[in-house]
Amino acid sequence: MNYSTITLTVNDLVETVDVPQNMTLLQMIREKLSLTGTKNGCSAGECGACTVLMNGEPVNSCMVLAAECDGAVITTVEGLAKGGKLTQLQEAIIKSGGVQCGFCTPGMLISATALLKRNPHPTDVEIREAIVGNLCRCTGYVRIVDAIKQTSK
Amino acid sequence: MINPHPGLPELQYVKPTTLAEASKFLAEHEGVARPYAGGTDNFVRLRDGVLKLDYLVDVKGLEGVNELSFDPKKGLTIGAAVTMNKVATNADVLKHYPNLAQAAQSVASYQLRNRATIIGNICNASPAGDTIGTCMILGGVLKVHGIDGFRDVPLSSFFLAPGRTVLKTGDVVTALHLPLPPKGFIGTYKKLGRNAIGDLSIVGVAVLGYPLKESPSGFQFRVALASVAPVPFEALKTEAVLSEKKISDDVIARAAEVAMESVTPIDDVRGSARYRKYMVRNLTREAITEVWKKLSK
Numbered sequence: 001m002n003y004s005t006i007t008l009t010v011n012d013l014v015e016t017v018d019v020p021q022n023m024t025l026l027q028m029i030r031e032k033l034s035l036t037g038t039k040n041g042c043s044a045g046e047c048g049a050c051t052v053l054m055n056g057e058p059v060n061s062c063m064v065l066a067a068e069c070d071g072a073v074i075t076t077v078e079g080l081a082k083g084g085k086l087t088q089l090q091e092a093i094i095k096s097g098g099v100q101c102g103f104c105t106p107g108m109l110i111s112a113t114a115l116l117k118r119n120p121h122p123t124d125v126e127i128r129e130a131i132v133g134n135l136c137r138c139t140g141y142v143r144i145v146d147a148i149k150q151t152s153k
Numbered sequence: 154m155i156n157p158h159p160g161l162p163e164l165q166y167v168k169p170t171t172l173a174e175a176s177k178f179l180a181e182h183e184g185v186a187r188p189y190a191g192g193t194d195n196f197v198r199l200r201d202g203v204l205k206l207d208y209l210v211d212v213k214g215l216e217g218v219n220e221l222s223f224d225p226k227k228g229l230t231i232g233a234a235v236t237m238n239k240v241a242t243n244a245d246v247l248k249h250y251p252n253l254a255q256a257a258q259s260v261a262s263y264q265l266r267n268r269a270t271i272i273g274n275i276c277n278a279s280p281a282g283d284t285i286g287t288c289m290i291l292g293g294v295l296k297v298h299g300i301d302g303f304r305d306v307p308l309s310s311f312f313l314a315p316g317r318t319v320l321k322t323g324d325v326v327t328a329l330h331l332p333l334p335p336k337g338f339i340g341t342y343k344k345l346g347r348n349a350i351g352d353l354s355i356v357g358v359a360v361l362g363y364p365l366k367e368s369p370s371g372f373q374f375r376v377a378l379a380s381v382a383p384v385p386f387e388a389l390k391t392e393a394v395l396s397e398k399k400i401s402d403d404v405i406a407r408a409a410e411v412a413m414e415s416v417t418p419i420d421d422v423r424g425s426a427r428y429r430k431y432m433v434r435n436l437t438r439e440a441i442t443e444v445w446k447k448l449s450k
Contacts, residue, residue, distance in 0.1 A: 021166040058264045067166040132351040133262020
């Protein structure tokens with residue numbers, strides 16, 4: 001197994017990591033950096049539980065090789081709240097009841113954070129389109145969409 | 154096959170710096186190396202075990218692959234590594250090829266479109282490829298670099314069978330070129346999935362139409378169908394129906410029937426062959442009607 005040494009920024013911290021070349025970004029985040037907020041759901045790029053921001057854009061981290069992330073800037077769910085203060089979106093999703101088992105939540109927050117950055121006042125349709133790649137088995141999505149809508153006001 | 158394993162099989166990651174290096178490496182490792190851009194199809198196959206590779210050859214840094222540019226005299230160039238999101242939101246694409254933006258937008262999810270590429274969609278050669286039909290009817294030509302250098306391959310002669318194309322060992326597709334679209338054209342892409350957005354297509358219908366004086370009907374239509382045949386294909390018989398005489402609702406209905414008769418879908422997890430045939434008819438009728446209404450204004 002060949003290894004690559006990569007240097008990348010994760011949640012504002014510069015990390016240098018040796019990764020097997022077949023390791024995904026998701027595995028690296030969880031196993032090498034102990035950032036276990038990001039989850040593995042389907043391993044196929046369909047459920048979005050593994051969503052992180054890579055260079056500002058949401059990607060399914062189970063579908064990215066760690067070895068190709070040299071120089072990348074990654075934000076995981078752990079990097080959203082600065083100094084321990086939850087973001088407006090995080091407060092809203094708790095308040096709206098949009099968290100049940102919480103498994104989809106990290107990915108949802110990343111997708112929604114990116115949405116609100118590129119489209120601060122999305123319509124309901126735009127919200128639902130933006131989170132189409134984040135599957136939730138518990139909530140039925142309504143309260144999650146409400147939380148995003150609340151935050152966009 | 155549902156067997157979610159987070160890891161990929163053992164493989165090496167290689168990042169060549171030039172096309173010559175890439176083609177040489179691919180040729181020297183025939184059958185065990187593949188070009189890697191977004192990887193959104195390859196990763197699934199690797200994990201399922203249906204694809205076995207020793208090397209993923211990252212093409213995202215090679216010459217020309219990140220280009221996305223429009224030349225008002227020549228048309229649109231989409232580099233091999235340009236993501237679907239970039240294409241779907243590009244101002245020139247939205248202005249000059251809005252149906253391509255629509256087709257790209259219909260793929261999967263926002264996260265996936267940040268990695269998936271149009272060229273990857275084409276090279277994967279799935280009969281269900283959402284962007285393939287639109288690229289075909291827009292007259293797309295692929296720029297391919299191989300061990301003998303560059304060559305052009307029109308999409309109309311690119312596909313051989315599901316997952317099989319005319320690409321040879323050592324080939325790296327560097328870009329897709331779309332010529333200037335026909336003047337006054339209107340296009341649309343209608344996709345049927347098991348849900349409103351996000352699914353693979355059960356049936357996909359790409360239609361474009363434009364005024365053409367030489368045509369008996371006054372118009373030329375181009376129709377491409379996805380998920381209903383071994384490869385995405387241009388439905389020439391359907392197009393002929395829309396050329397032979399003045400277009401009316403009856404002519405459109407006849408064209409839709411011809412489309413239904415021309416397809417050979419299969420039963421799979423997303424739908425039965427019978428259902429797909431009827432849906433091809435209905436979606437073709439809807440798509441042509443929509444384009445026709447806009448053209449007639």
